Amino acid sequence: MPSAAGGTTPSVLANDTMSGQSVVLGTNATFTPGTAPTPTAGSIKMDPTTGVVTIAPGTTPGTYSYPYTICSVPATDPASCATATATIVVAPTPLAVDDAMPYVTNGAGGTTPSVLANDTMSGQPVVLTGPDTNATLTPGTSPNPGIVMNADGTITVKPDTPVGSYAYPYKICSVPATDPPSCSEAIATVKVSPPVSVPVGPWWLLAPGVLALGLRRLRGRRPD
Incomplete structure (x- = not known):
């Protein structure tokens, strides 16, 4: 269940039975919820x-346990009851933001910053690994064989990739996963530029100011 939107689950009674028959409240069973979880924000x-x-909406992401009890109707003495626990997963809300990457020259190639740098999960940074993992990253179709999105969200541009502007889609989804998945998509724009050209030629073409200064000095000298 996505945190931002909130929502409702199917009934916890859907897979419960009374003597092999579906639970019908008031007819063959009573139902008593246990103690509700207490998220930091929101409610369950x-x-x-x-x-x-x-x-x-806005309930703190996490995995919550919610117990409940069903008892038989008519009641017996002692009571004939069963207790179970519903597990509710509240997923962080992903927000992927489009990226405009710095230029990469096609001569040497290079690697961009991560597309995840400006993305969030319920307002927190995206974490792909370790105990604080809150998201998965799935690259879309690469716009060119020489452009590859890495596992950490950086994009590698191989040398000699054709000059141009490339749109590279990707998707982040919440962890723990929900059904349906809680995901957000964005596009990283990668710009490949030609290498910087350095003119090569005689020294007087490379330094016309120095040549002019030298000529003025020569003209200003008087013969001995």
């Missing part, structure tokens, strides 16, 4: 009449 509530769980 289980409807005691339906078993549907509602996640408020």
